[in-house]
Amino acid sequence: MPNTLSIVVVEADRDRALQIIDSLRAAGDHDIRVISETTGLARQIHQHNPDVVLIDIENPSRDMLEELALASGPQDRAVAMFVDQSQEGLSAAAIEAGVSAYVVGGMQPERVTPVLEAAIARFRLFQRMRAELAETKRALEERKVIDRAKGMIMKARGVTEDEAYALLRKTAMDQNRRMADVAEALVTAAGLLS
Amino acid sequence: MRNTTLSLGFIPLVDAAPLIVAQEMGFASQEGLTLDLKRAPSWSSLRDMLSFGQVDAAHMLAPVPVAAALGLGNAGMALDAIMVTSINGNVIGVGKDLADHLVDQGHDFDFTDATKAGHALTAGRTTPLKIGVPFPFSMHAQLLFYWLNALGLPAPDHVEIKTVPPALMADALAAKEVDAFCVGEPWGSISVDQSQGSLLLPGSAIWQRAPEKVLAVRRNWADTETDLAQRLIRAIWRACQWLADPGSRLLTAELLARKAYLDRPTEIIDRALSGTFTVTPNGVQRHADEFLDFHTGAANFPWRSQAQWIAMQLALRVGLDQTHATKAAGTVFRSDIYRAALRGITPDLPGASSKLEGANAAWTSVASESGSLTLPPDRFFDGSIFDPSETTRLKNRQLS
Known part of the structure; x- marks a missing residue:
């Protein structure tokens, strides 16, 4: 299926990871993997070669993803933080909800939007639950x-x-x-x- | 003057002190400001909080706004540095394995000589040296690239620079993800304590006067909220002046140690403030002059040439056009706003907004708006001098 995206979710908490996967599945038939161990995160992500990476904004390991923007070899695909230029302000909404998305270069924003919307909805729920708790x-x-x-x-x-x-x-x-x-x-x- | 609350983001580091002191010691309220200080979990998150308006200003790695201007790792938002908040303050350290290797070779950990340390570090290696830094766009990464390049050990053949959050540096050393690291305090001291490693050099051994952190804002905020930007500069400038007084050291360490800020023991924090470090697991002490400078010698002035040096190094590293890069970076360090904020408050406003970087071997007198001021030594370890106008001229010669 051409719309299938390969998605990596960086999340150490197993329950949260499963909930994120459920939400993303509802948004389409995607190939989803979870990375729970952040040692050598950039290298791990490189091996999976995903279209989209989702990570909690509170995760201090997030900085490791920034170096993926500097693709080091000709075969490497540059990965950069997803930034939408549209009116809806999807990036700002994601940041408020506490999730950030990294996408490979040349990806059509329309293809990522449903995934990101599903992730935002799930992270808002996490935020509410955390606040309630x-x-x-x-x-x-x-x-x-x-x-x-x-x-x-x-x-x-x-x-x-x-x-x-x-x-x-x-x-x-x-x-x-x-x-x-x-x-x-x-x-x-x-x-x-x- | 109506009291206004501004939200400021910071990363829990010793060099976040100017923001914390501005609020805690009343320099902000003197300008009718209340600073709502928000601790950020990572540099990328802090940059995004700033870009998307969750904070008005942020404690930021000097290369981040420059990288954004070059289209590197940004969120599509133009960021400007309205002042420099600290000079130097990084340490380069090695993990236990490499420290043992250096001891076997007879290295004396003098904490001074960058040429000697660089050669000792790479002598006899068959694989690239892996060095961890907190962020790809940081003075840490820039200094390492500059240092090892100048020694004829360029990346990626001789060295691999990897991003590792400072809190995880000890784990990365243990897992052999990295052999060495360059981080800001207190993380160098903490990593050495946790990993049984050793400190090799202060960042100032590579460049005596590296602009480390800046106060960053969104460009459109700087241009529309001129009055607020100027008040914020004055509040933080006075905090920097207070920090430069040796008598403030004790209180500074106590303030920073608080749970809401660094949440670390005062003793660890004091190492950076005093410039005296425990460099080996058996307690060898070394002192670095000017280890971390908040104020002296017009330290807070955002020189356009500093931004241009960063841009030029970034361009070299990632293969961008150098002339274009230095041109794009020139307007990122806002000496215009800084001047407007401090005119009449300090006599230390230089006549020019750009200078040679690395030309002063001793304190040197230069023209200022009100006469003259002296600038401190700012040499690179290899003695090279960066002339921002030269990059343009060189390029033009090549083209014609």
């Missing part, structure tokens, strides 16, 4: 520390749970600080004094 973690941590601070106040002042909570909230409001921060300070101070 971080937010949930933070909320849990904060609840834990507020509960501990509340317990300390109840013990030290002999008040009820509701009164301890009210006192924490009032202090936070008076000092223009977040309740979690006030609780954190109390727990740290108590730790130092005990």
Whole structure:
């Protein structure tokens, strides 16, 4: 099939790699390989000789791909970062979503677009999941520390749970600080004094 | 003056100090600016963040905007350097195997003599020497190419330059992907500590005055946000001036060590700031003068001739037309914006925007806008002199 592209995905996390593959498969019948080990990345990619390389923007090994732009031999195909000049701003969208694509020289932008769109959608999902996870973690941590601070106040002042909570909230409001921060300070101070 | 927030990207290196100090020590707020500093995972990502407007300005390898002007490795966006933020600051080191080999040959690791070190490095080799650098378009790569070429050891027959992110350099040495490396601090010291290797030379042993990092912006930003660009230059210029005071060293190391910035021990960071290095696993200490210069001798002035030297070297390396390359690079270092920002603030604005590179063996007096200023020694290790006007003349002679 003439539309089949050979795609290399650089991703160390196996689950993420599988999810990316699923998304790309939905965008067309492509030949997809995953590289998980980044030692000698440029050399590995050279061996696969792909049309498109996809890599997470946060991956520090990304710089290794930049040297592929300088094809060193006559048989080598120069690979450069995909940049669209169209109105949709696909490159900017990719960067915001956290993925970058490298394509071989002379590749028609129309052929890469569906692949890149699928990758962008998947990386946006990753980003959302990461944000949600971080937010949930933070909320849990904060609840834990507020509960501990509340317990300390109840013990030290002999008040009820509701009164301890009210006192924490009032202090936070008076000092223009977040309740979690006030609780954190109390727990740290108590730790130092005990 | 209304307070404006600018977002600036940086890579966690000692030479990101001017941006960090500008924000932390209040030089930015003095200009009504708040700098939102964003740490980037790699040079390519930082370049793209800048190109696509996720940051307004970035701590950047001096050759990146030049390479972009030559159509090399760019994202289609013209980038300009509005000031130089540091001179020198790289180290060349070798992995354990090569270090042992050099010791067997009686090399003394003097950390000074580039000719001797270069010959020792390549003596008796049958395969090309593999050297890791952080980015293909970097002063690290440029210095290595220049150094080994001048010694008659050109790439790719004698040397292979490979891109390896500094954090992975120790692994690459262990996996024998590279034999040696050239990186910025603190990564040289960290790689030597982790790999049991040794430091061979400071970058300044190859060129005494190599423009290492610049403050890069999108060209259209520089031309439309003139007022902001000038305020940003002044804030970072004052930070550089503060950094040049030896009394600032201790605090600088503490600031940079913070989790949001380099997140590394102050002791490692201080090696670059003091210029005193542990060069071998058994603790031999060596000192390099002017190892990393943030300010002295008009260090922050973006000389057009610096951009032209970089362009000429890049053109030689990848086989582009040299006249065209030096011409395209001339406008990338924006001495015009820099002058406008600092006129009346510093007397150290040179009369010319271009100079001979490599001509000064000692501090030399040159004309400035307000009289004269002195420029520091800037020799190449092989004594050659780069005359930016010469490349054009040479070419014209060949054509006629």
